Amino acid sequence: MRSEMIPYGKQEITQQDIDGVIDVLNSDFLTQGPKVPEFENSLTKHTGAEYALAVNSATSALHIACLALGLGEGDWLWTSPITFVASANCGLYCGAKVDFVDIDTATYNMCPKKLEQKLIAAKANGTLPKVVVPVHLCGQPCDMESIAKLAKEYEFKVIEDASHAIGGRYLNQPIGNCEYSDITVFSFHPVKIVTTAEGGAALTNQKELADKMVLLRSHGITRDPEMMSETSHGGWYYQQIDLGFNYRMTELQAALGVTQMQRLEEFVAARHLLSKRYNELLSELPIILPHQLENTYSGLHLFVIRLKLDKILMTHRQVFDALRENGIGVNLHYIPVHTQPYYQNLGFKTGDFPAAERYYKEAISLPMYHSMSKKQQEQVIAILERILK
């Protein structure tokens, strides 16, 4: 009997989630009703941020976050090369130029020392970034204190890409409270920690930014008389005062988000149990286990190991393939963005960010999701041991 592949990540949908979505289907509003604000309230309540805007993806949230911060032609956006392409593409959508800051070899997050060195050089050249996007890879918070200090000194804005990190904490504060950033972005794609199928959110403490993003989310259209250039023509009247998009989240998605958010802490706690067991049971293998920073509580979206290739008789590719052939749905997060053909065409070369490229040659994401059973985890561990020993 052939058993099914254990995926690297997976959503958990309960009857409570299903009931919530069905209620919306039976209601008057499939979009632009009360569920989106209810979901947004759950996000501000959890994080402590002033404002939360739900949108149809984290990619959309990154786009309107960049626009709200005034990113445009001639500006620079910097992010980490080890991220999903969306963290960089949002700069290009705005007509800005994109560059990368290499990763820290222990945390795999943007290295604050390399950021500072690059800022010093950019200052001399007049090419300082307008926006920097640190990514909390695997859910582990970036060194936000250092990044915020540099933001003040070099006058750039900060968007935290917290797509992996909802439910995590930094210096005992929830990720998403924007204490060290202008805007924080979450993703609710099904492989992430909580899901709305597709979906994302942008959080901020700055009213101006929230107002601007509300406009951009829905065509740049307002029904607020105070924002209009003339008095209303009647009950039908609205004005388009900016160029926006349709990035709205539906009521069905928001309903799913509301019930998923009620289980957020449980989700992250389950990931911590799985991570603890991996750390204990894999400690003898020729791999580097994830480094856990002090003063942080990771959202633990991913569990990434690195192979010690000088101690293994197989290549990275061979280990990866052997795991897949044995039903372990491993993955690799991420291909360094600057090595993608689209970015190579913009002038980036292999060799530009050596720490990121080395990471890519050794990293493997093991299956981890909160409904993963002990038996499934034992299977992953047993097969990994067999392959590496």
Ligand SMILES: *Cc1c(COP(=O)(O)O)cnc(C)c1O
């Ligand atoms: C998933 C992800 C995104 C994009 O999220 P979507 O909701 O799919 O648009 C952006 N950044 C990172 C780091 C991600 O993991």
